[in-house]
Amino acid sequence: MADNKFNPFNPFANFASMDFSQFDMTKMMQSYQVPGIDMEKMMEAQRRNIEALTTANQVAVEGMQAVARRQAEILSQAMGEISTNAQRLASSANNPQEMTTQQADVAREALEKAFANMRELAEMINKSNTEAFQIINKRFNESLEELRGAMPNTPTSNKK
Numbered sequence: 097m098a099d100n101k102f103n104p105f106n107p108f109a110n111f112a113s114m115d116f117s118q119f120d121m122t123k124m125m126q127s128y129q130v131p132g133i134d135m136e137k138m139m140e141a142q143r144r145n146i147e148a149l150t151t152a153n154q155v156a157v158e159g160m161q162a163v164a165r166r167q168a169e170i171l172s173q174a175m176g177e178i179s180t181n182a183q184r185l186a187s188s189a190n191n192p193q194e195m196t197t198q199q200a201d202v203a204r205e206a207l208e209k210a211f212a213n214m215r216e217l218a219e220m221i222n223k224s225n226t227e228a229f230q231i232i233n234k235r236f237n238e239s240l241e242e243l244r245g246a247m248p249n250t251p252t253s254n255k256k
Contacts, residue, residue: 139199141239148231156224185198185199
């Protein structure tokens with residue numbers, strides 16, 4: 097149902113059918129020369145910005161994959177523990193006092209394990225987010241320096 101008419105309500109509708117293979121951002125930007133600004137340096141800086149974002153996204157995705165793998169391991173361990181605990185509780189079904197004590201132990205162990213697992217997962221997520229943020233932050237600072245270098249005669253202070 098794709099028609100090639102311009103859609104004023106969705107100007108991006110026809111992007112899939114457009115040919116961007118001949119599009120060169122560097123050439124386009126060179127036609128907009130601004131005195132005192134080296135457009136090649138600016139384009140190179142933007143390329144490095146995109147590379148930094150790509151790296152940060154890769155770090156974040158790898159971190160989330162590690163969290164998902166660990167969650168699967170935790171689930172597998174929990175299923176094994178449920179089976180073990182069910183057998184343990186079934187063996188004490190004839191003694192109500194022992195069964196109550198074992199139920200309390202199982203509940204306490206499960207709660208401690210759940211908190212430890214949550215803490216571990218939170219630390220994994222925090223580590224991944226911190227690594228990704230450091231990549232972006234480093235590139236942001238480099239980009240500011242590059243921007244200053246691309247614009248000569250820019251005052252660095254308000255001294256007269």
